[in-house]
Amino acid sequence: DGLKDSAGNSLHYDRVYTIGEFDLYIPRDEKGNFKKYGSSAESYGDTTEVMRGLIPSHIVFNGKKGALTGAGALTAKVGETVLFIHSTANRDTRPHLIGGHGDYVWATGKFINKPERNLETWFIPGGTAGVMMYTFKQPGVYAYV
Numbered sequence: 001d002g003l004k005d006s007a008g009n010s011l012h013y014d015r016v017y018t019i020g021e022f023d024l025y026i027p028r029d030e031k032g033n034f035k036k037y038g039s040s041a042e043s044y045g046d047t048t049e050v051m052r053g054l055i056p057s058h059i060v061f062n063g064k065k066g067a068l069t070g071a072g073a074l075t076a077k078v079g080e081t082v083l084f085i086h087s088t089a090n091r092d093t094r095p096h097l098i099g100g101h102g103d104y105v106w107a108t109g110k111f112i113n114k115p116e117r118n119l120e121t122w123f124i125p126g127g128t129a130g131v132m133m134y135t136f137k138q139p140g141v142y143a144y145v
Contacts, residue, residue, distance in 0.1 A: 006114040013083040013133055017074045021088040022063055023056035068144060076136050087129040096121040099142040102132040
């Protein structure tokens with residue numbers, strides 16, 4: 001039946017982008033340098049030990065540093081409406097679109113719930129996915145953080 005606003009009117013979007021927020025746990029050697037391994041199997045014991053501390057060495061979008069910049073930048077034209085789907089594995093997160101806002105936000109990804117409106121930042125609990133819709137009003141660089 002499609003997405004609806006709080007009054008039951010249909011919502012349209014032109015593009016959809018999926019953003020995965022990942023915690024990485026990379027072991028360090030005795031000098032504090034990140035260790036390198038020949039295979040994932042070799043790193044298993046050390047990585048498991050780092051994960052038990054619950055403090056990630058890196059938090060990245062879409063699996064690597066800079067994944068959403070340069071050639072990986074998410075693009076849209078003025079007047080286009082974009083649906084952003086943001087998933088997080090372990091931790092609560094608070095995405096924000098610098099230069100824009102969430103016209104419509106389903107912070108827990110439940111489309112049967114009425115969307116919140118005009119949020120600068122939205123809260124997504126760990127282990128869930130949140131969705132935000134925004135219509136780009138002017139050209140520019142918008143940072144998704």
